[in-house]
Amino acid sequence: MPVAFPDIGDIIADLISHLLAVVRLIRDTPARTLVDNLVRGPRHLGGPPAAEVGDAIVNGYVGR
Structure with a gap:
């Protein structure tokens, strides 16, 4: 019995x-x-709390 493969369009x-x-x-x-x-x-590996990092990213302090 042949195996049916899905059509590329699908x-x-x-x-x-x-x-x-x-x-x-x-x-x-x-x-x-x-x-x-x-x-x-x-954060689970001992980094800063997510809230602090999130605030820094949202407020534009990261990468400056």
């Missing part, structure tokens, strides 16, 4: 659908939550 449509879902999720998430999630890993 693969591209699924990929676009998933990418749009991620964009909607990011757009609907407050910036503070995104920053807190980004620094959660370093």
